[in-house]
Amino acid sequence: MILRRSPDHRRARQLAASPRGALPEGALRRYLAQPFPPLGADHTSLRLLAVDLETTGLDPDHDRIVSLGFVPVDGTSIVLGGAGQVVVRGSGGLGQEGVGQSATVHGLTDDAVAAGAELTDALDLLLEALTGRVLLAHHAAIEQGFLDVACRRVHGQPLPTLAVDTMALEHRLVTAGWQTGWDREPPQGGLRLPAARERHGLPRYRSHDALTDALACAELYLAQVAELGRGRPVTLRQLTKGG
Template identity: 55%
Template sequence: MAWFGKERGRTKSLDRLSTQPGALGVYAAAGLPDPHTPAGDLRLLAIDIETTGLDPDRDILLSIGFVPVDGYAITLAGARSVRVRPPAGHAGVGASATIHGLTDDAVEAGIPASEALDVVAEALTGRVLLAHHAPIEVGFLSRLCREVSGAELPCRVVDTMELARRAYPPHINPPGALRLWAARERHGLPVYAAHDALLDALACAELYLAQLAEIEARSDRPITVDRLT
């Protein structure tokens, strides 16, 4: 019943967004990918964000990076990174700058949050949102969508942190093993500089493909979206 409840909620949000002009309306009209889509045919958008903190209701979105994944391939030609201008009167990036390196001047030169949402909506149209610990990305993007349209951002989601968790037996949860870089190390993937939205999105995309290969190797039936979400 919980799954059907989520689907009803997504449908209501899509209906509401369908009245919006521009990229949000196009996104809603396209609908969400079919949950029975085979992994080889699946189109995803790996997304990472940098913020002033982890609370979407209190903290501010500063940058967004994304890269498309088409089936078993990462489409670098579609990769993009945008900096997001904080709202007027915001106190600034504060101590978070020591993590992501984004200064007040850097984000002030960015684009308005509503424009950033359009950029993401256009890139995400017809795709599954892919992220590592996806509630962060979904939370901040949904808050922004509510501010712009009054509706949540409905999306189908694959979370590489959740896929990493499933790779361990239920009684084993090694400390730190689910973090992005630890999960990548388990698959022999290279180390990149952390806390750059575009690089982190690429790192997530690479991890997903390694995880998918492992899942398919263990499975005796085709992997579809509903088995990844």
């Protein structure tokens, strides 16, 4: 199953609909006030936001976001005019020791991160872009986990998300066809973003830049939908539940 929501998504949406004051006006309230697209919507009309986060590690309870990038996808079009990227500096005492060894992955130095935006501003920028859209990411659980923890720290509330995971879609595609020489399952690393893009004939991009990876994910998604649908519309339900 690729459908993932925060366990507290009903409570969060109730807060958005409750009388003024329960949840302050702002990006989170506007995000929560908009329902997710219906599961019956097909991909030609679906509005998504491809998101990538660069972090200091893989544990959202102990590591932090150092940059985020996003690119809207409207139907079968990537909307570069709506793309955005921001470097995020540490806040609340978390990660004040610097980016550590993660700099060798994402290339952001302590000085670059120290000059970045506050987490509150970066999160609100992303929430504005994500409002009314489905989150699209490669191994989406990582983005969902970090964004949920960030929202709890900044706003004291969980962040419900509905996500399409291009890694899970790729697993479905390659195991359905059993690639030549594979024993039912992809080889180690065979589902990573560069490998998945290569299988679809997409160009190779530099990895671990948040905006570039978000764009790479968006392009991969369009190639996957074309293969899944074979010229026919694919519903959000199919994209999120494997149907």
